[in-house]
Amino acid sequence: MQGWESIRAEVLSRIQTRLWPPGGLIPSEEALALEFGCARATVNRALRELALQGVLERKRKAGTRVAALPIRKATLDITVIRHDIASRGQSYSFHVLSQGLSHPPLMVAARLGLPERILMIHLQTLHLADGKPYLVEDRWLNPAILPDPSPDFTRQSANEWLVANVAYTTGDIAFSAEPANLAEAAALNVPPGTALFITERATFAGDHPITWVRLSHRPGYRLQTVL
Amino acid sequence: MQGWESIRAEVLSRIQTRLWPPGGLIPSEEALALEFGCARATVNRALRELALQGVLERKRKAGTRVAALPIRKATLDITVIRHDIASRGQSYSFHVLSQGLSHPPLMVAARLGLPERILMIHLQTLHLADGKPYLVEDRWLNPAILPDPSPDFTRQSANEWLVANVAYTTGDIAFSAEPANLAEAAALNVPPGTALFITERATFAGDHPITWVRLSHRPGYRLQTVL
DNA sequence: GAGTGGTCTAGACCACCAA
DNA sequence: TGGTGGTCTAGACCACTCC
Numbered sequence: 001m002q003g004w005e006s007i008r009a010e011v012l013s014r015i016q017t018r019l020w021p022p023g024g025l026i027p028s029e030e031a032l033a034l035e036f037g038c039a040r041a042t043v044n045r046a047l048r049e050l051a052l053q054g055v056l057e058r059k060r061k062a063g064t065r066v067a068a069l070p071i072r073k074a075t076l077d078i079t080v081i082r083h084d085i086a087s088r089g090q091s092y093s094f095h096v097l098s099q100g101l102s103h104p105p106l107m108v109a110a111r112l113g114l115p116e117r118i119l120m121i122h123l124q125t126l127h128l129a130d131g132k133p134y135l136v137e138d139r140w141l142n143p144a145i146l147p148d149p150s151p152d153f154t155r156q157s158a159n160e161w162l163v164a165n166v167a168y169t170t171g172d173i174a175f176s177a178e179p180a181n182l183a184e185a186a187a188l189n190v191p192p193g194t195a196l197f198i199t200e201r202a203t204f205a206g207d208h209p210i211t212w213v214r215l216s217h218r219p220g221y222r223l224q225t226v227l
Numbered sequence: 228m229q230g231w232e233s234i235r236a237e238v239l240s241r242i243q244t245r246l247w248p249p250g251g252l253i254p255s256e257e258a259l260a261l262e263f264g265c266a267r268a269t270v271n272r273a274l275r276e277l278a279l280q281g282v283l284e285r286k287r288k289a290g291t292r293v294a295a296l297p298i299r300k301a302t303l304d305i306t307v308i309r310h311d312i313a314s315r316g317q318s319y320s321f322h323v324l325s326q327g328l329s330h331p332p333l334m335v336a337a338r339l340g341l342p343e344r345i346l347m348i349h350l351q352t353l354h355l356a357d358g359k360p361y362l363v364e365d366r367w368l369n370p371a372i373l374p375d376p377s378p379d380f381t382r383q384s385a386n387e388w389l390v391a392n393v394a395y396t397t398g399d400i401a402f403s404a405e406p407a408n409l410a411e412a413a414a415l416n417v418p419p420g421t422a423l424f425i426t427e428r429a430t431f432a433g434d435h436p437i438t439w440v441r442l443s444h445r446p447g448y449r450l451q452t453v454l
Numbered sequence: 455g456a457g458t459g460g461t462c463t464a465g466a467c468c469a470c471c472a473a
Numbered sequence: 474t475g476g477t478g479g480t481c482t483a484g485a486c487c488a489c490t491c492c
Contacts, residue, residue, distance in 0.1 A: 003461065016394040016432070028477065039463045054304075060470045061477045070390060071304050074400055077281075078299040078454065163297060167243040173301055174451040177404035177424035177444075195422035197404040201454075205243070217404075224401040227305065227428075230480065255458065266482045271459075287489040288458045
């Protein structure tokens with residue numbers, strides 16, 4: 001093995017064997033470049049990667065330390081719902097439950113930084129995998145970002161229209177567990193109060209609020225990833 | 228603004244304005260380096276970053292394309308429980324509910340790739356924030372990795388002993404929502420069936436199984452991050 | 455075969471910040 | 474104020490893969 005990956009592996013190995021203990025200072029990039037017989041840029045690439053991963057902590061002048069309490073970073077892939085279902089080999093379909101213009105709940109307006117009294121597009125959509133309920137989408141859209149006339153969300157889901165037509169740059173996402181309310185229970189065909197996995201996301205293009213969405217997943221849903 | 232970050236910003240801007248549409252090919256690194264008046268390595272750094280983020284798709288010879296269906300990557304920080312609580316300004320404490328040697332459930336053994344009939348250390352711990360139940364930890368430990376005599380997990384939590392003494396390299400993590408079982412309900416002081424946010428994690432050092440743990444969070448827990 | 459991204463080099467300048 | 478990481482350059486070779 002060669003290249004910066006071999007250096008990353010060697011550094012990780014020295015950390016695991018406690019040759020470089022947690023909290024300890026490791027040699028400078030220059031020293032390591034000399035030891036490994038490579039350019040400093042190559043060492044930099046390896047150490048930068050490990051710092052991103054949370055294994056190392058780097059500061060100018062202070063040097064590079066092994067993280068005392070490593071903060072592992074897990075990465076989750078946020079995909080289009082259709083892809084999520086299709087990649088499991090199931091057929092995808094969706095059904096718009098309701099659609100209209102109304103005032104958003106206080107929480108939604110607050111999350112998007114919009115006045116409470118604004119009128120937003122409210123969409124409730126059921127997504128199905130192999131014809132069975134997969135998740136309920138409760139979405140509030142900022143009408144200011146839509147073209148005139150507004151797209152037909154019964155043909156192309158709002159989810160996909162947005163990724164195709166609004167290249168968003170920022171947002172935040174939250175996961176939680178909540179009991180199914182009456183609407184969710186009816187849509188997913190489960191008893192009210194059933195534990196549901198909830199994804200909530202607010203999306204902005206720059207400072208411009210785009211949409212807020214809440215996804216209520218069917219029971220048994222798992223969000224998985226590797227560390 | 229200068230440097231590779233300005234190039235990343237410019238590329239992002241061209242994507243958002245549809246100058247470079249989704250699925251479209253963008254100029255080669257060499258061409259962009261010429262246009263921006265910088266070295267190819269600088270362009271490479273910017274494009275590589277965007278590819279990691281899921282905005283671009285890169286292939287040798289084929290060139291660089293704007294991702295047609297962008298797969299956004301959310302990163303979650305996996306911390307030590309004590310830190311999680313302390314960073315919210317609350318005081319941390321924990322209490323071992325039960326401790327012993329027994330045969331793991333089939334699912335735990337399977338996840339770790341261990342035979343079902345092996346004896347593992349089984350620990351149930353309640354973690355508290357400001358003296359109130361915060362989460363229940365249900366952990367199975369591979370005894371093979373423990374020193375003799377075994378550490379006293381009533382003094383230092385298994386969670387922290389592991390990060391301090393076993394530098395693990397791999398693992399997987401899953402999030403779900405489940406109704407509280409009787410033990411969880413009693414520990415967290417909530418009615419059975421309450422929707423709980425569950426984190427399950429399997430940890431390995433190389434191919435060597437270390438531990439499997441299930442964290443049942445108190446109601447209202449949210450896992451949040453920015454995109 | 456040829457064009458692209460992936461990586462490496464040797465050198466350089468700079469920003470930061472602990473001593 | 475000196476040492477460290479952060480970044481950039483100009484050039485080079487290679488691996489991959491589409492044509």
